[in-house]
Every structure is written in structure tokens, then in C-alpha cells.
Amino acid sequence: MDTYILLLTLFGMAAFGMAWMPSLTKHTGISYSIIYVGIGMLLYLVFPDKLPKPDPIQNNELAMRLSEMVVLVSLMGSGIKIDRPFSFKNWASPLKLILIAMTLSIGGAAVLGYYFLGFSLAAAVLIGAVLAPTDPVLASDVQVGPPKNDGRKSETRFTLTAEAGLNDGMAFPFTWLAIVLAMQASGKEMSLLNWFGYHLVFKIVVGFIIGYTLG
Template sequence: MHHSILLLILLAAFAATALAGRLIDRTPLTLPMIFAALGLLLATPINDLAQPHQLSAATRLLAEITLIVVLFADASHIRFSRFRHMWQKPARMLIIGLPLTVGLGTLVAYLVAPGAGIAMAVLTAAVLTPTDAALAQSVVENDDLPVALRQTIVVESGLNDGLVLPFVLLGALLVSSTSGHEGTDGLAIQSLWQVVLAPVIGGVVGAGMARLSDAAQTRGFARKAAGGIVFLSTAFGAYLLSETLGGNGFIAAFVAGMTFGNLFADDMGFVADFMDDIGILLTMSAFVIFGAVLLPQAFDHVTAPVFLLAVLFLTIVRIVPIYLSLLGSDTHPRERLFLGWAGPRGLASILFTLIITDEFDLPGEAELLACVSMTVGLSILFHGVTAHPLARWAAVSR
């Protein structure tokens, strides 16, 4: 297929979904479902565009950009005044639920595939623990769901990818050590330092940009259309500064968004406007590449244990730890089950896997990537179809 024809097909799909957006909202379909399927249909011509390592690098870059934008935008809607009264639920899910998820996931992965070893089981559990902010959009934007539950999902999906990083690096350290590879010294301390430093950098960048933006608006220096530029500058500035200084860029972007959203005195409508345009385009593009590049690789290496792991990680491994972590809180059993289910896997899991396989020479890389891609593919389908019905079901408890 000629490159121009391929580009025209993608542009036509982008335009069609934009024009039929409200119609799509009335169906069980979601944008990630549509564009992952489109990517799978166009897998052959897209994979002919470049070498596999080039496509892998492009996939990683696009996933990073999309995740930074979504994390910052979602966090900018969190209000400290409300969060003071609802911090317990996301804190329980992150402090209790996340380690339990990694622990149960490690046990399940080892029982399903004991031949891969306990080290690979730890790594598999770690990369499949973080939830995805982009895939959670259909739930977060659902007005049927109480604000407290929506903000709980946003906070958890925004912070859990950074908090799970020590487990990811621990798994990589164990796999590398058992396979005789060098260069893993100091990873544990480095990962902890990333988690500690990132919120500080994100808070400083977010607060500084909010104050500068307010001053520019008050004195009439800034044009009205400058909001999108400020949005991108703050999000990517926090990410890049944190990565440069040794922090986790995604946590920094999330905290910067939360700080900016609470301190910026003017209207924050430009964030929603940006996400309705460029943000959706980035998300659609990311899932096209996922469907074209990663899903075919998953199908090539999928086995019964890989498929079973994907199903278990989306259900028991996620729901049981989250349900247990919320026992004793002011949540209804329906809400605990819903919060356990409302943890789609997506860009964060893909990114962690690509980063780890790029930086370490690990045995079983193809099987790990297949497991992650299969889990994300099933998550796009199942979480997309059930988002609105289960949100209404959970809202009944309120």
C-alpha cells in the first residue's frame, strides 16, 4: 500500500470518529477499541514503513507523549478542597492494594508458568500492575458515577505507574542477575530516588508555571490562545526536568498537573479544549500503532498460559487486592468491586515492557511482550464494553 493511501485512510478514520463522536458514545464502542482494531487491519502496510526496531522506538515515543499529556490533563481536574475528604480510598489502593497486586500477580504468574522462574514472575506482575489513564477516560467522564469514585480512579491511575517502578526494576534486576547479565547494581536505590524526587519537581514546575501564567493574564501580556502552549510546556517541562535530575517523569507530570490546576486562578477550559482535539488525536494514534505493531507480535507468541495470565491479571489479580484494600472504608461492596474492575491496562504497561526490554537483555522477552500486549488488547475490549453499564451499576450504591 502506498504511504499516501495509508495516511489518507488514517485521516479519514480520525475525521469520521470526530464527526460521529456522539453517535459512538451511544454504542459499546470506544476510541481505543476502534483504533486498535484499525491498526490490526492495517498491520501489514504499517509494518512495511520501517524496520522493527524503528517501529518499536516510535511506539515507545508515541506512548510516552500520550501518557504525559493524559496524566497532566487528568490531574489538572483534581481539586485539593475535595481531595481532603476523599484521599483515603486512593491511598488505600496505592499503599495496600498495589503491593498486594504485585504479590498475588507474582504467585499467579509463577503457578501458571513455573518454567519461566520466580524472577520473571515478579517482572510480569510488576509491569501488569499499573492502570491506564487513557483507557479510563470513558469511566472518568461518566456523569453517572459519583465524583469521589471518578477522582479515586484518576489519582490511582496517575500515581500507580510511578509507585510500581521499584517493583519493575526489582524484577528486571532479578531476571538479569539470574541470567548472568551485569549492570544492575544500584537499581533499587535509583528507583526509590525517582519516586521521592519526582513529586517535588512536579510540584515546583506546576506551581511556578501557574503563578507565571496568572501574572501574564493579569497584566494582559498573554494572548487568549496561549493556554495550549502553557499546558504542553508545563507537562513536558516537568517530565523532562524530572528525568534529567533522576526522578520519574510520569509522576512529575501528574503532580505538576494537579498543582497547576489548583493554583491557576483563571479558567482552565483550555485543558479540556486541548484534550478534545490534540489529546484525542494522540490517543487514537497510540492505539493504532499498538494494534499494528504489538498485537500481531502477541498473536505470534500467544500460548494457553499467556492467554490465561492475561485474563487472570484483568480479573482476580486486580479485583481481590483492591477489594481487600478498601475493607473498613466508607465504600459499598459494589463500589469496591467496581474500583477493582476499573483498572484497565494500557500505555503504562506497554511502556514499562518496552523500556525494560530495551535496557536489559532478558530471556523470554518475546513471551513477556506477548503477555502484556494480550492483556492490554483484552483490556481495551472488556473495559471498553463494560465501562458505562458497570458505572451505572456502581452508582446505584449511592
């Protein structure tokens, strides 16, 4: 079978299967993301030569594009569930998680990695930026339901859903901080002031303005 046709078939079956996943996860208690990971492992056992190599080092560009697509789809899925109008008062809980709890988590993980695990400063900051965000897919079972679904509405569910959609935007600046620190360690001139002004302040402010304007 042609690889392109096989991939289209698998993507179609995966999308079609999502119609049954809520019922399946309800009865089994297993997140649909875990189920799809298991199916993916089986597919690579059955079609090892037909599917793209899952090694991100060999297929760097493919791995990056697929990762971007998964992140965008996951975040969009979290975002469209939220029907609460934005205001700092209404969104106080997720903003506290993002601005306080998440930054403390990044800092704590970086300290542990640097002082106790022997990582370089750049690696420790990167570990913190990677581990701190909540996974919007794995956390989907405790998030709010679709808009107008009052059966799955609560402050806790709303907070987790909103935090899952916002945390990647907060983690990216610290990922860039790790890159800046790594480049400084290798002898290249990189400005922490530029990171603070552009990657942290400017991008977050612009992202907030665009998101608020577009609703």
C-alpha cells in the same frame, strides 16, 4: 501516496474524530480506544505496504517512542481532569489504592506467576508490574469529567482517575526490579540495594516533589 502524508492524514483524522467519540461511545457503549483499534486493523488491511510495520521487534525504536507518547498523552489526559487540591486527606483513597492495593496486586501476581505458572522470578515480577496498573484509556468511561463538571464528580470517580494517573509511576520501579533480577540471574552484578534506594525511593520522592511544586 507518500507514507509521511498518509500518516499525517491519519493522525489528523484521528484527532478530528475525537470530537464525535464521546457521543458515539455514549450510544454504543463501546470505548473509543476499542473503536480506534478496530479502525487501525482496517487501515492495515487497506494500506499494508504504506504504513510502518506494527511488529515491535522489527521496529523497536518506533514502538518504544510511540508507547512513550501514548503513555504520556493518556496520563496527561487523566491528570488535567482532576481539580481537587492535593492533601494527604483529600487524596487518601487513591493513595491507598496505589500504596496498598497495587503493591499487593503486584506481589500476588508475582507469587502466582512464580509458584503456579512456573515463570522465572524476574518474569513473574514483570508480569505483576505490567498487569497491576489500571489503563487510563480503558478506564476513562468511569473517570471524572472535565474540571468544573459536577455531573461526573464522585469519590469513586475521583479515586479511579487519580489512581490511573499515579499507577504507572508506582509500576516502573517494579519493572526495574524485574530487570535487576533478570540481570542477576544472567550472572551480572546488580544491587538490589541500589534499586531500592534509587529506582524506588529516590525517583518516587523526586517525582512527588516536582509534581507538588508544579501543581
